[in-house]
Amino acid sequence: MAHAKKFSQIPMSKCMRDLCKEEDYTFLNSLEKPDESPEESTCVESECQEKQEERIRRQQEREQLDREKQREIEEQQKEKDKQWKSHVAELAVQRKAIRAKLDRLREFRDFQKKVVLQDLGLDPGSANESVKHLLMRL
Template sequence: MRGICKEEDYSFLGISEQTTRGTTEGGGALEDDWRDRREERVRRRLEREQQERERLQEIEESKKEKQQQWQSHVAELTSSQEKSLQDRLTRLRRFRDFQRKVLVEESGMEGEAACLTVDQLLTRM
């Protein structure tokens, strides 16, 4: 019944069935184009999301790498400073021993009294 009504409508409007079939087929092509465009938009959106995730992952890796480099740099500086302080302490102790030895020899005193006097002199310095 519906088909008959369509034919009558087309004949009333002066449009042939062949034209309407072409339009219907063309409508299918439009629908296919619309689906293709929609799928393309979805695909591009997914690609953008994937690229964004990769970019964020690279940023995180870069931050971790920089943090690790900074920590190793700080550890290296601390180690070198500790070594420098230990070397300085050793040199100071040697110099104090040398001073003590020289002062004991110059004072000409021997024993416990000489050590106390030398320690007092070194403390004053």
Template sequence: MDHVIQFEGIPMSKSMRGMCKEEDYAFLGEKGESHKETDTLGEDWKEDKVERVRRRRERVQQEQERVREVEESRKEKEQQWRHHVAELASTQEQRLRDRLARLRRFRDFQRSVLAEEMSLQTDSESSQALDQLLTRI
């Protein structure tokens, strides 16, 4: 019967009161509660907004961290690649030097063998002949 007391406070004619039913005024009782709910909804909305902002910041921070890690990984791989290429270049250069040294020793060996075979000729003629023979070989 609380609703009767509440509804008596509403100004309206007696005939109008008779026509209206309790459920027609039910929203009046809920109005005060809905205002409280609206306040809690507003607070919930604010909390949700703060939570969304916090999650967005976390995602941005995680993305920045991921980008930084990818960049560091790329730099490290690039440095490893440069080191690898430098090692290959130095190895190849060393092989070429070794090959050049072997070829020079072989040329010297050929020159000495040919010099022994041509020892009968004069020195100036033999050096020219040696050069010609080595050039042909």
């Protein structure tokens, strides 16, 4: 089996190496048995063909599983995107509500300042430290 040593230096996948070994053994066996009848050679060929069909079937099953996994991953990604978009929309609504509340608080603060200044009889435009201090305490 000098060819095995020679071919072992060639880099290839394990699956491909197994496939090559099967073909090599089939070929070498057919060379060693020249006295085979045509029926035996067709039997060997049919076995090889069956093995090839089995490999093709397994490969198609793997490809089908890979497609299904890929589809599931895509569906999960779409679901995550949908959840993220709804979360962002919810945050935007919350942000608007907080800004509206802030605006109402500022309006109330201005109104409160105006009332205090009127009660004290001061000019609304004056910046008195005691008024600021009083509003801070409120």
